[in-house]
Amino acid sequence: MYIIAIAWLYVALLAALADTTVVGGVLTFVFWGLAPLALFLWLIGTPARRRGAARRGDEDTGTKDRADSDRDQ
Template sequence: MYLVAIAWFYVALLMAAAEATSTQGSLLGACITFVLYGLLPISIVLYVMGARYRGGRSRRTPASAQRDGGDHPPAQPLPPVREEP
């Protein structure tokens, strides 16, 4: 995932350098190119891709621990019910 982000930044940096060194370009255009083609899209992609790492811990806790705090030992299980033959 990070290899794609690094490659994307590299290409955006080269696009900004081409914009800055062009006879028709400017440094402001190079900065805007780098921000709009590099920083903004890859930051959105990395944010969305990292969502499972940010919110995953709360979903992995047992439901009973979330419901009542989880600071007591688990209750004794009910004995199995014997069925008539």
């Protein structure tokens, strides 16, 4: 998966270098390279983060303790 991420950044960098202005190149690299890649890696990494949290015991156990709520709440 990391080879795809590296290739994506390489292509985005080449597209940014081919841009006519510095500001356009930076914006091209950020919006066509870094932002989509960060979103993709975050979405793909979600199951691994959930497994890690469950392994550590950070997640809710699934029991809904409603002992402190009244009927009107």
